[in-house]
Amino acid sequence: MNYKIINIEEQKFLGKSCGKVNTETDFSIFWMKFYEKNKNYDGITYGVSSDFMDNEFTYTICVPLTEEDRVKDFQPIVVDAATYVIFGLVGPANETIPSAWDYAIKNFDLAYTSNIEVYYCGNRMDVNYKMELWIPIKK
Numbered sequence: 183m184n185y186k187i188i189n190i191e192e193q194k195f196l197g198k199s200c201g202k203v204n205t206e207t208d209f210s211i212f213w214m215k216f217y218e219k220n221k222n223y224d225g226i227t228y229g230v231s232s233d234f235m236d237n238e239f240t241y242t243i244c245v246p247l248t249e250e251d252r253v254k255d256f257q258p259i260v261v262d263a264a265t266y267v268i269f270g271l272v273g274p275a276n277e278t279i280p281s282a283w284d285y286a287i288k289n290f291d292l293a294y295t296s297n298i299e300v301y302y303c304g305n306r307m308d309v310n311y312k313m314e315l316w317i318p319i320k321k
Contacts, residue, residue: 195244229299
C-alpha cells in the first residue's frame with residue numbers, strides 16, 4: 183500500500199453537507215446530484231467525513247475556496263490540523279477507498295476526526311484513476 187504520514191495544517195473548503203451516512207451508503211448518488219447541479223464544474227473535489235458517532239458520520243462534498251463562483255449553495259468549512267496517513271490510490275474509487283481503510287484500521291491508531299478524499303479530474307471508476315485518501319491518525 184502506497185502511503186506517507188504528514189502533519190497537515192488547517193484546511194478550508196467550500197462544502198455542502200449530505201447529512202448523516204454510514205459505510206453502507208451509496209456515495210455515488212451524492213456525487214451525481216453535485217454534478218447535475220454544477221454541470222460546468224470540472225475541478226478538484228473533496229469528500230470530507232466528520233462528526234463520527236457510533237456507525238454514522240457526516241459526509242460533505244467540498245471544493246477549494248477559490249471555486250466560489252462555480253458552485254451553488256456551498257458554505258465555508260474548516261478541517262482542523264492533524265497528522266494524516268495519506269494514501270495514493272490507483273483504480274476505481276469504490277474499490278480502492280475501502281481497501282485503504284481496511285489497511286489503515288489494521289496498521290494505524292486512528293484519530294476519528296475529519297478524513298478527506300481527494301478527487302482529481304477523471305473517471306473515478308477507471309482502473310488507472312488516481313486519487314488520495316487522507317485518514318487522521320494519533321501521533
